[in-house]
Amino acid sequence: MIRSVKLSDAKEIADIYNYYIKDTIITFEEQKVTAVDITKRIEKVLEKGYPYIVYEENNYIIGYAYVNNWRERSAYDITLETSIYLKNDEIGKGIGSSLLLALIKESEKINIHSLIGVISLPNKESQRLHKKFGFHRVGIFKESGKKFNKLIDVEFWQLILK
Numbered sequence: 001m002i003r004s005v006k007l008s009d010a011k012e013i014a015d016i017y018n019y020y021i022k023d024t025i026i027t028f029e030e031q032k033v034t035a036v037d038i039t040k041r042i043e044k045v046l047e048k049g050y051p052y053i054v055y056e057e058n059n060y061i062i063g064y065a066y067v068n069n070w071r072e073r074s075a076y077d078i079t080l081e082t083s084i085y086l087k088n089d090e091i092g093k094g095i096g097s098s099l100l101l102a103l104i105k106e107s108e109k110i111n112i113h114s115l116i117g118v119i120s121l122p123n124k125e126s127q128r129l130h131k132k133f134g135f136h137r138v139g140i141f142k143e144s145g146k147k148f149n150k151l152i153d154v155e156f157w158q159l160i161l162k
């Protein structure tokens with residue numbers, strides 16, 4: 001089931017996210033997060049009135065997704081950046097698709113004009129997911145990040161909402 005996040009979900013969300021911090025280039029964050037860190041982040045997103053949702057199965061969080069500011073200046077308030085993370089052993093089961101579809105619908109409800117997906121490369125799963133929902137690749141920044149002593153390209157994908 002997909003539902004709105006609760007602050008009590010923070011520990012499970014941190015556990016999911018810490019895998020990506022520790023073992024992947026999908027996020028450029030390098031220090032593990034705690035439930036307290038995630039609680040603060042959830043509160044910031046919810047204070048802005050933005051959607052933050054979780055995919056729950058058998059009382060466990062399998063994945064989560066939210067939108068947040070793409071850029072800080074108010075002129076950009078019509079465009080939000082998406083974030084979607086799944087338990088690493090749950091990829092390829094359609095959960096990411098369910099979360100992204102719900103996130104798009106929730107973003108439309110709050111009159112957001114466009115969504116930006118930011119994808120560190122390589123990440124074919126995320127590229128396929130964004131393409132499936134009508135996002136278009138609008139640019140790539142070559143060697144714009146560094147993690148695990150490796151330079152990483154980052155793609156930007158955009159969906160103009162109706």
